[in-house]
Amino acid sequence: MDSMPKKVLVTGGTGYIGSHTTVELQQAGYQVVIVDNLSNSTDKIVGQIGQITGRAPAFYQIDLCDEAALRMVFREHPDLAGVIHFAAYKAVGESVELPLKYYHNNLVSLINLLQVMQESRVYNMVFSSSCTVYGQPDTLPVTEQSPIKKAFSPYGNTKQISEEILADVATVSDLKVISLRYFNPIGAHESALIGELPIGIPNNLVPFITQTAIGLRPKIMVFGNDYNTPDGTCIRDYIHVVDLAKAHVVAMQRMLRQNMETYMEFFNLGTGKGTSVLEAINAFEKVSGLKLNFEITKRREGDVDKVWADVAHANGKLGWKAEEGLEEMMLSAWQWEQNLKAGIL
Numbered sequence: 001m002d003s004m005p006k007k008v009l010v011t012g013g014t015g016y017i018g019s020h021t022t023v024e025l026q027q028a029g030y031q032v033v034i035v036d037n038l039s040n041s042t043d044k045i046v047g048q049i050g051q052i053t054g055r056a057p058a059f060y061q062i063d064l065c066d067e068a069a070l071r072m073v074f075r076e077h078p079d080l081a082g083v084i085h086f087a088a089y090k091a092v093g094e095s096v097e098l099p100l101k102y103y104h105n106n107l108v109s110l111i112n113l114l115q116v117m118q119e120s121r122v123y124n125m126v127f128s129s130s131c132t133v134y135g136q137p138d139t140l141p142v143t144e145q146s147p148i149k150k151a152f153s154p155y156g157n158t159k160q161i162s163e164e165i166l167a168d169v170a171t172v173s174d175l176k177v178i179s180l181r182y183f184n185p186i187g188a189h190e191s192a193l194i195g196e197l198p199i200g201i202p203n204n205l206v207p208f209i210t211q212t213a214i215g216l217r218p219k220i221m222v223f224g225n226d227y228n229t230p231d232g233t234c235i236r237d238y239i240h241v242v243d244l245a246k247a248h249v250v251a252m253q254r255m256l257r258q259n260m261e262t263y264m265e266f267f268n269l270g271t272g273k274g275t276s277v278l279e280a281i282n283a284f285e286k287v288s289g290l291k292l293n294f295e296i297t298k299r300r301e302g303d304v305d306k307v308w309a310d311v312a313h314a315n316g317k318l319g320w321k322a323e324e325g326l327e328e329m330m331l332s333a334w335q336w337e338q339n340l341k342a343g344i345l
């Protein structure tokens with residue numbers, strides 16, 4: 001850490017990736033201010049972060065669509081060095097059903113944040129983007145130069161539009177942006193005090209696996225085994241959420257040390273390794289010692305058959321590399337699920 005402790009605003013900081021990033025930021029010596037409307041998280045996470053790090057972050061329950069409330073936070077914290085912007089809705093399927101809900105929340109939040117940052121002369125932003133911006137890539141692994149294809153969902157489109165808004169603003173102002181395109185974050189903190197908290201039936205594979213293993217769901221549906229992959233099931237690049245969180249600390253440091261090469265940079269965050277659905281299930285069975293009940297069902301609409309990241313740019317320029325393997329990811333997700341059952345929150 002550079003001499004003075006730096007203060008960072010983390011939007012969506014009680015959420016899954018935001019909470020893990022807050023832990024890593026605090027452990028790297030940063031002070032953290034969280035803004036979250038708790039639409040997909042709980043304020044108990046603030047205490048959990050405090051338990052892990054010995055220091056609870058400042059927390060404001062505020063909706064980023066409320067510009068005046070956001071301005072108050074910036075007035076109370078005139079010493080913010082930068083912002084890490086996680087807050088967004090992220091359910092792909094729901095975004096197809098309710099596009100306006102997604103466009104409104106994800107884009108108005110970003111516009112308000114940029115407006116208030118400009119007024120407050122806060123010029124550093126790390127943005128949560130997604131591999132979804134690449135759609136079904138023509139070549140693998142996916143580099144940052146891969147074309148941005150028409151988005152499959154309104155959710156994906158909000159990430160593409162957000163990146164465009166950020167680029168346009170950064171072109172004409174002092175704003176600097178690092179857009180991090182995550183592949184598939186899974187797992188939980190080793191303390192098992194924070195983790196993913198899906199509300200209702202999970203959309204994503206790993207919470208579905210852990211909820212089935214704990215007895216909350218009768219079985220896992222494997223969405224198709226007739227894809228053009230070795231075992232016929234889809235391939236993804238799963239990355240441990242703690243590795244992902246650490247990349248945000250490195251990105252913020254890169255900005256604050258003025259090491260960026262241009263006003264907006266993009267990095268893929270993955271492991272560079274593809275894993276099929278069946279391999280993921282096998283890895284879970286191995287670390288948990290349990291047999292999972294699963295059934296092959298039809299394909300889920302909108303799924304691409306395979307995608308994994310080229311991580312050379314992140315490894316080289318950011319100086320960051322994912323360290324945890326699939327089994328660590330699965331074990332940590334399982335420990336978290338067991339803690340949830342034990343009533344940790």
Ligand code: NAD
Pocket residue numbers: 011012013014015016017018035036037038039040041062063064065085086087088089090105109128129130131182183184185
């Ligand atoms: P999450 O839902 O756990 O966290 C997002 C947080 O933002 C939640 O706590 C929610 O309450 C908050 N929020 C949403 N809208 C808000 C608003 N208007 N004002 C204030 N707070 C608001 O999701 P996550 O998995 O931690 O994802 C974080 C970011 O990473 C999102 O932008 C998401 O699109 C992106 N992302 C996630 C994944 C993934 O698989 N989890 C992959 C790629 C990108």
Ligand code: WQD
Pocket residue numbers: 090092129130131132183184185203204205206208220221222223224233234235236277300303
């Ligand atoms: C993984 C694999 C499914 C559930 C999503 C978003 C993406 C990004 C990350 C935000 C796929 C299969 C899943 C199940 C299954 N998020 N599966 N049974 O779709 O790769 O990515 O999260 O930006 O934009 O789309 O992740 O975890 O839903 O699916 O067989 O019950 O598991 O078909 O192959 P996905 P996922």
